[in-house]
Amino acid sequence: MRSRTGKPSKVDEQFDEAELVGGLAAGDERCLAALYDRYGSAALGLAFKICGNRTIAEDIVQEAFLALWQRPDRFDAKRGSAGAFLMGIVHHKAVDAVRREESVHRREDNFAGGAPEFSEDEVVDAAWISMRRQKVLAALRQLSDVQREALELAYLQGLTYSDVAARLNIPLGTAKTRMRDGMIRMRALLSQSEGTGSYDS
Amino acid sequence: MTHDELKGLVPVFALDALTPADEEELVAHLKVCRECSRLLDDHRETAGMLGFAASSQRAPADLRDRIMSQASRTAQMRATSAPVQQQRSSPPPWRWHWAGLAAACILALVAGGLAFLRIDSQTEPLTQQQIVIARQREVLDLISSPDSIMLSMVPTPASRGAEGKAFISDTEGSAAVVVSGLDPPGDDVYTLWLIAEYDPKPVTDFVPEDGLALLPVEAPVRPDMTLAVTREPDPGRSSPAGPVIMSAYRPEDLA
Ligand SMILES: [Zn+2]
Numbered sequence: 001m002r003s004r005t006g007k008p009s010k011v012d013e014q015f016d017e018a019e020l021v022g023g024l025a026a027g028d029e030r031c032l033a034a035l036y037d038r039y040g041s042a043a044l045g046l047a048f049k050i051c052g053n054r055t056i057a058e059d060i061v062q063e064a065f066l067a068l069w070q071r072p073d074r075f076d077a078k079r080g081s082a083g084a085f086l087m088g089i090v091h092h093k094a095v096d097a098v099r100r101e102e103s104v105h106r107r108e109d110n111f112a113g114g115a116p117e118f119s120e121d122e123v124v125d126a127a128w129i130s131m132r133r134q135k136v137l138a139a140l141r142q143l144s145d146v147q148r149e150a151l152e153l154a155y156l157q158g159l160t161y162s163d164v165a166a167r168l169n170i171p172l173g174t175a176k177t178r179m180r181d182g183m184i185r186m187r188a189l190l191s192q193s194e195g196t197g198s199y200d201s
Numbered sequence: 202m203t204h205d206e207l208k209g210l211v212p213v214f215a216l217d218a219l220t221p222a223d224e225e226e227l228v229a230h231l232k233v234c235r236e237c238s239r240l241l242d243d244h245r246e247t248a249g250m251l252g253f254a255a256s257s258q259r260a261p262a263d264l265r266d267r268i269m270s271q272a273s274r275t276a277q278m279r280a281t282s283a284p285v286q287q288q289r290s291s292p293p294p295w296r297w298h299w300a301g302l303a304a305a306c307i308l309a310l311v312a313g314g315l316a317f318l319r320i321d322s323q324t325e326p327l328t329q330q331q332i333v334i335a336r337q338r339e340v341l342d343l344i345s346s347p348d349s350i351m352l353s354m355v356p357t358p359a360s361r362g363a364e365g366k367a368f369i370s371d372t373e374g375s376a377a378v379v380v381s382g383l384d385p386p387g388d389d390v391y392t393l394w395l396i397a398e399y400d401p402k403p404v405t406d407f408v409p410e411d412g413l414a415l416l417p418v419e420a421p422v423r424p425d426m427t428l429a430v431t432r433e434p435d436p437g438r439s440s441p442a443g444p445v446i447m448s449a450y451r452p453e454d455l456a
Contacts, residue, residue, distance in 0.1 A: 032272050033265065040260030042253055049255040058264050062271070069272045073453065079242040084249025091252055095217045129253065136254040154218035155251050161218050176213055183212035187247040 017082050024072040032069050039083055040065075042129055043090045050094035050158055051101075060097060064089040083132070095158035139189035147182035154179055202226060202444075204234075211237055215244035216251075222358055229357040229445035232427050235399035303341050303379050303415045340377040340417045344368045354378070354430070354447035363412070365430065367449045369422045376418040378428055380447070383409040389443065390436045395420060396427040404428075406436040424453045 020038075023031030043064060047057035067089055068075065075085045140148055153164045165175035202210075210227045213219055219227065231238050343349055354365030365380040378393055386408060393416050394401040407414050422428060429448035431441045 029269060029272055033269060036260065036265050036268060040265065041257040042255075044260050044264075045257040046252040046255040048258050054258075057258070058261070061260075062264060062268050065268045066271055066275060070275055080246035080249065083253070084246045087249040087252030088245050091248065092217050129257070132250070132253045136250050140254060151216070151251070154213075154216045155248070156255065159218065160220050161213050162220050164218070176209065179216060179218065180209055180212045183215065183244055183247055186251070187243055190247060190250055 018077050021072055021075055021077060021082050024069060032065065035068070035082070035086070036065060038129075039086050042083075042133075043086060046087055046090050047094045049156055050091070051098050056097055056101070057094070060090060060093045063093055091155070098158040135190065139186055142189055143182050143185055147178050147185065150175060150178035151182045151186075207234075208237055208240065211240045212244045212247075215241060215248040217248075225357055226359070226444075229355075229429075229448055232448050232450070233394065233396060233399070233401050233429055233431070233441050233445060238399055303344050303377070340368075340415060343370050343373060343375065343377050344379065346370065348372060349376075350451070352428075352449040352451060354380070354428070354449045356447045357445050359432070359444040360446045363446060365447050365449075367422070367428045367451075369451065371421070374421040376420075376422040376428070378414075378416040378418065378430070380409065380414045380416070380430060381412055383412045383414065383446070385409070386432060389432050389434055391446065392431050392433045392436070392438065392441065392443075393418070394427075394429045394431065394441060395422065396429060397423070397425070401429070401441055403438065406433070422451055424451050426451050 020031045020035055024035070040061065043061045044057055047060040047064075048054060051057055051060065064086060068086060075082060140151075143151070149168070150164055153159050153167060154161065159167065161175045161179060162172055164179070165172045168175065170178075207227055207230045210219060210223055214224065214227055227237075231241060349368045349370040352367045352369065354367060356363060356365075360382075361384055363380060363382040363384070365378055367376060367378045369376040380391075383391065390406045390408060391414070392406050393404040395404050395418060396402070404418050404420070405416055407416060418428070427448055427450045429441075430446045431443045432446055433441065433443040
């Protein structure tokens with residue numbers, strides 16, 4: 001996977017993603033800095049969305065980047081993109097933090113009114129990050145409402161499928177199925193739009 | 202859980218949304234199933250992409266500074282290495298506890314004549330059994346040797362309280378697994394597997410005696426390999442079908 005936008009950011013012009021991760025493995029700190037410049041704001045956005053606390057979110061992002069720095073071999077470019085890999089670490093750590101810390105402020109009103117929780121930007125990103133976001137949001141819009149709702153509850157609130165079932169008052173199997181079908185659909189939609197320039201519906 | 206059920210959990214796992222019990226069972230399965238591991242790679246990529254849908258927060262410069270300064274300290278730690286590995290090797294009393302269990306296995310084998318390698322011994326002459334005993338005495342040496350690496354076998358819910366340790370000798374190019382507290386398998390057997398790159402190879406089928414088994418592994422257990430015990434409906438299988446009872450992964454940095 002590589003950046004595929006027409007307007008690469010400054011970092012993109014300097015480094016290919018595989019080079020960045022290769023540089024990490026070689027212990028090149030500039031590559032870590034470049035990855036932070038590229039993904040830091042998106043990573044912080046995700047951590048904050050899940051845990052709702054800026055200090056904790058920053059700690060999570062710090063841990064995630066350091067985890068990648070310490071064990072760059074855990075990332076395998078053949079199996080996915082560095083950005084998604086990093087967001088995966090952030091997600092895992094944020095969900096851990098939320099489940100550990102009852103005191104962490106969590107916004108219960110997130111899902112009122114059925115408005116999509118994955119939402120548009122407040123911060124100006126590098127063009128290609130915002131393009132990636134648009135692509136994911138476009139794919140999410142193509143899910144059924146119940147699939148999207150299940151993914152949002154699980155992914156952004158850090159709920160297990162059994163929590164999701166309880167929250168929506170649906171059977172466990174139904175919660176699992178909605179999440180699984182939603183993921184399968186997302187996977188197909190995202191790989192479909194791979195490499196294409198524009199996909200606004 | 203059936204294979205289809207486990208496979209159905211993979212996308213949910215990628216969302217970090219499994220219950221702890223399901224997660225434990227799936228993680229054990231992933232170690233032996235290449236199909237599900239590949240599926241997980243795909244779903245992890247998708248789940249990671251979902252992260253980009255959350256609104257960004259401006260990444261502050263001081264956070265960048267903190268990460269960079271900690272990274273340079275971490276890099277130095279990595280360069281001089283050692284203390285991390287030291288922590289992982291186990292205190293001697295544990296080793297002797299397991300050596301004691303292994304010795305008990307050998308005594309049972311000698312005294313009972315017929316022991317935990319029952320499947321082999323039913324079809325093989327007594328001399329074979331004596332060879333087995335001799336081999337297992339070597340294993341006892343391996344276990345008590347301070348040069349060998351000891352790894353805990355991580356139990357799954359299916360272990361029902363069983364425990365195990367793997368002892369790996371790089372100088373001998375061999376290993377041993379000692380398991381205790383296993384339920385009698387009834388009509389099933391237990392199988393020990395050595396797994397490299399999601400490719401499980403059977404080491405031995407076994408039936409524990411009083412819950413105990415001592416299992417020699419006559420092959421090098423290299424970094425990034427996994428030893429796993431499963432419960433199988435029949436002996437002699439070339440790939441695992443039953444649930445994983447316990448497994449030990451040898452990390453890459455535990456050289
Ligand atoms: Zn599988």
